[in-house]
Amino acid sequence: MAHIDPPKTRRHTGPLVVLIAIAIGLAVLFRDSLSFEALAENREALLAYRDAHYGLSVAIFIAAYTSIVAFSLPGATIATLTGGFLFATFPGAVFNIIGATTGACLLFLAARWGLGDWLSAKMETGSARIQRIKRGLDNNQWSMLFLMRLAPVVPFFVANLLPALLGVPFSRFVVSTAVGIIPGAVIYTSVGAGLGQVFEAGETPDLGVIFEPHILLPILGLCALAILPIFLNSRSKQDL
Template identity: 65%
Template sequence: MTEVYPKQKAVPVKQSSEQSAAAPKGVMRYLPLAIILAVAAIGYATLGDYLTFDTLRENREALLAFRDANYVLTVLVFILIYVAIVAFSLPGATVATLTGGFLFATFPGALFNITAATLGAIAIFQAARWGLGEKLAARMEASDGVIHKIKQGINENEWSMLFLIRLVPAVPFFVANLVPAFVGVPLWRYAVTTFLGIIPGTVVYTSVGAGLGEVFARGETPNLGIIFEPHVLFPILGLAALAALPMILKALRGKKGL
């Protein structure tokens, strides 16, 4: 007798289609970060000779004339260019900050610089978090030993750590942009600490840019090492110490508890 088997539902086909539909999503999450890395590589190879102090000096009169004729447009274009420089980690961030001071004075130039730098930092933060940050943060949270302790320490002192990496001049700006994305820092906290944390250094360089007219007249170059001079560095380090104070107090309380 011939056995009759019930017809089976095409479940494997359905699962296969779902998997194939999910695959591009997994790949697409890396696309923003891949674009940033590609543009950054191209930018360093092609724009390094253009986004310089010499370029600003050679085009200063044209820039001032354009600003006087189109102030609002100049502000918008400047902010967009600055955002792109930070978001794609292109060379010329310091020159862009000086240009903000040169074109718009210390204020509102500092406000334009801080806003643009924060927006650019948020862009690269989001790209890094979508691509790698969520997975890395999850692995660090699930791991044991030293890695888990590092992640836990960052979680317990996020505000202090985020302010510290922004205030300490020795920490490269792109490093401070990427590290929080890899440890699962919330976006709003990252944005707030970035905006407030970069104020001291940005104001210093913007004020240097505001005085570039005299520097150009003397045929000199600006003192970009001014942020490491004692009268500038010590107040910034004081703010960094203030940001680290909660961590220090927490550590001291922990030792007393032992």
């Protein structure tokens, strides 16, 4: 009897299904550990371990941050604050960016191996309207990628999955992620760097700081710069 291969779509969804299953399991297992309260309760032990094993602490932290992002676990904000609390704004921001970028890349690749190729093929052979939408995305990929990273209204996991499903080149995704998350990473890492005083006062950190005018306006300015090429590209096509 001739061997019949399973449908490609079924084979391709394997990595994505595994990733989702692991994410659910980890979210249930560590639901009480990835919280501000847990960080406050264990702060002295964390600081003592960092002082005794700095290099290992950095490696463990980056690996943990990578896992949180790769599996889309709740707690990425707490992880960013922890990076600032343990390692100060700098190099804490660098460690946060490395962990977030690495985790985003792993999620991107899992989605790409799972559904990206199949969806890209569907879009290439789809209706004329679908092909026009895809061409529009292709023509403005850099701008759209940076805009998704800079705009605080776009969930991080969405900005990781959509590019994979729309056929964005991996190298372009890596660069736009690493550069685009710098403003937010530095802001929240700096908040984490001040957690010592927050803990002593028995308060909680102000995570709404990113919406304060002196912080939000520069970010909106960067968003405007990201949108500008899209506007100019649209105007140039209208003039033709």
